[in-house]
Amino acid sequence: xxAAHCVSSLEGTILHADQGFLDLLKRREDEVIGISYxxxxxxxxxxxxxxxxxxLKEGAAPVRLQxxxxxxxxxxIAANLLVTRFSGPDRLISTLFWHDNGRDPPPARLWEAAxxxxxxxxxxxxxxxxxxxxxxxxxxxxxxxxxEAEGRSIGLSKIAxxxxxxxxxAARWIEVxxxxxxxxxxxxxxxxxxxxxxxxxxxxxxLATVYEAGDAAVMLA
Numbered sequence: 001x002x003a004a005h006c007v008s009s010l011e012g013t014i015l016h017a018d019q020g021f022l023d024l025l026k027r028r029e030d031e032v033i034g035i036s037y038x039x040x041x042x043x044x045x046x047x048x049x050x051x052x053x054x055x056l057k058e059g060a061a062p063v064r065l066q067x068x069x070x071x072x073x074x075x076x077i078a079a080n081l082l083v084t085r086f087s088g089p090d091r092l093i094s095t096l097f098w099h100d101n102g103r104d105p106p107p108a109r110l111w112e113a114a115x116x117x118x119x120x121x122x123x124x125x126x127x128x129x130x131x132x133x134x135x136x137x138x139x140x141x142x143x144x145x146x147x148e149a150e151g152r153s154i155g156l157s158k159i160a161x162x163x164x165x166x167x168x169x170a171a172r173w174i175e176v177x178x179x180x181x182x183x184x185x186x187x188x189x190x191x192x193x194x195x196x197x198x199x200x201x202x203x204x205x206x207l208a209t210v211y212e213a214g215d216a217a218v219m220l221a
Contacts, residue, residue: 004096012037012053015091024079024098026071042068042076048150055153056085056092061192064148066111078109080149111149113207114142130164136173139163144183144193145203155191 004020017032025032025040032040041049045067052065062084068076079098086093117138124133143162147154154162160170174193177183182199195203 006094006096008037008092008094010053010056010085010090010092012049012092021096024077024096025069026073040070042070044068052083053092056083058085058087058090060085061153061187063153064194066149109211110204110207111146113210114146114149116210117142117207118146125164134164136163136165136169137177139165140170140173140177141182141195141199141203144195145200145207148194148200153191154193156189156193159193 004024005018006014006021007016008014013034013036014032015034017029022029022032027040037049038046048065049067052063055063062082065081065083066078067081068078070076077098079096082095084093085091121133121135121139121142140159140163143159144154147158156170156174157167159174160167163170165173171189174183174189177199178185178189181196182202183189184194184196184199187194
């Protein structure tokens with residue numbers, strides 16, 4: 001999976017970009033430095049990008065987001081971002097990962113697969129009742145993944161509500177996931193739950209299977 005880094009001002013003006021970022025955009029350095037993120041962001045993701053910037057107050061935790069970038073030929077490329085704010089001087093440091101080999105599903109498709117799982121779960125609750133639709137681990141993993149993909153913070157209480165389980169039950173499952181190295185353990189779980197890199201890789205592998213199964217069903221229809 002390719003990776004890249006860029007540095008921008010708090011307003012989103014790009015100040016520095018490595019070769020990976022230039023490769024992602026398929027642009028030269030002089031076409032990137034000094035421009036606003038709005039000029040290279042897919043219009044469909046501009047609002048989400050603005051919301052992400054608003055979350056990055058001084059001292060705030062890094063924010064994860066999935067968004068699409070515009071290339072000069074008019075196509076879009078989806079990437080996972082981890083954005084951190086630093087002070088002295090104030091800067092935003094972005095680390096990006098993306099799929100660009102034509103085989104693995106891009107991040108936007110993985111996000112859609114996660115939403116598909118969530119919609120099926122909601123339908124199960126509606127049709128069979130919450131007591132016959134419990135899947136705490138699956139709901140916890142999808143809930144954390146969607147929060148990261150959409151640039152939201154999610155803590156213990158919110159994930160318990162999302163999964164339809166008691167806070168105490170959610171806390172026990174989170175502890176197990178931390179012990180297994182799937183959820184990061186160094187953050188305060190009551191306010192900020194995040195998948196570890198290993199956990200993110202495993203969840204995205206699961207979502208890729210869901211995405212590929214959906215494509216196969218379309219081909220067979």
